[in-house]
Amino acid sequence: MTVNTLPSADIDLEVLLAHRETIADGVVRLAFRRPGGELLPPWAPGAHVDLLLGPGLVRQYSLCGDPGDRSVLEVAVLREHSGRGGSEFVHDVLRTGDRLRIRGPRNNFPLVSADRYLFLAGGIGITPFVPMIAAADESGAEWELYYGGRTRSSMAFAEDLRQKYGDRVTLWPQDRSGLLDVHGILGTAFEDTAVYCCGPEPLLAVAEQACAQLPGLGLHLERFSPKEITGPSTGFDVELARSGLTLAVPDDRSILEVAEDAGVPVLSSCREGTCGTCETPVLAGVPDHRDSLLTADERAANDTMMICVSRACGRKLVLDL
Known part of the structure; x- marks a missing residue:
């Protein structure tokens, strides 16, 4: 399954913050609409948008609303006190009625077709699972959600999910129950279960180890x-086939930076290999994949790469830029 997010990356829209509300300790939900009431782009569970909050301040947030309602896009944002300023801007500066630009939606985390799903969420990692669970439930698939957080009051969507889905949702507040028992949960899962995990790095690392x-x-x-x-x-x-340029990428710079310096237009956002905005097709050569996004199969195919962090295994790459 190829990420293939390039077409949606070109969608850049002005939106209006129509509604904001606090839904858990340190978490606000934002609802964006088009200023003129036009339909917003279609999206599927797992998608995210880039919020262009200001010069050099672009952040990615998972969509957590209803994909069937194209009048609104909803995200939930946790205040990160040790972050890089994006969440603090959302919490302290962004207000109802403000206008900003968004890019996307793009989907690097699609919901595959399966008979059984197991969702493991940590903290604000619950956001992509809200529409995923609705889709899985509507499809008739079997599913379970295990949702961990610091405290019950910090767990966004917890009460709504419990009320709607009952015992298929297990809430696991750390102050009462400790950390999610990932090994124990996965150890009882049926074979051929699609396991989805989103949250802080320690949770993801344990899930990778267990699986x-x-x-x-x-x-x-x-x-x-x-x-x-x-x-x-x-x-x-790096040879940029469409631009007709061959550029030297030194050991202390990225392909993205070198291409930008040469005047080649390349969309980018996170610049750390997590969002997929700079995904670029590889025409020749073997990439040294250093992103946090592509699956093992996608890396083995070597037909696409994230040029903000990934490099070359040999002396040359040819890219479709």
Whole structure:
């Protein structure tokens, strides 16, 4: 399954913040509409949008509303006190009636077709699962949600999910129950279950470790922050086929930076290999994948790469830019 998010990356719209409300400790839900009431782009569960909050301040947030309602796009944002300023801007500056631009939606975390799903959410990682669970339930599939958070009051959507779906939703507040028992939960899952996990890095790391020992489970992850990059960075050449340029990429710069300096227009957002905005087709050469997004199969195919962080295994790459 290829990420293939390039077409949606070109959608750039002005939206109006029509409604905002606090839905948990430190979490606000935002509802955006077109100023003229036009329909918003279609999207599917797992999609996110880029909020262009200001110069150099672009952040990605999962859509958590109803894909069938194209009059509104909804996201939920946790205040990150140790973050890079995006969530603080949303909480402290953005107000109902404000206008801003969005890019997307794009979907790097699609809901695959399956008979059984197991959702593991940590904190604000619940947001993409709200529409996913609705879709899984409507399809008639079997599913369970295990949702961990610091405290019950910090867990957005918790009460709504429990009221709507009952015992299929297990709430696991850390102050009462400790950390999610990921190994125990996955150890009782049926083979061929599609496992979806979203949340902080320690949760994702445990899920990866557990599923590596349970090959019958198919694991799907979405990361908020990049994996640690390991290995040396050496220089190489990159040929940009459509632009007719061959550029030298030194060991201390990315393909994205070098392409931008050469005047080649490339969309980008996170610049850390987590959002997929700069995904670029590979025409020749072998990428050194350093993103936190592509699956093992997608990496093995070597037909696409995130040029903000990934590099070359050899001396040259040819890209469709």
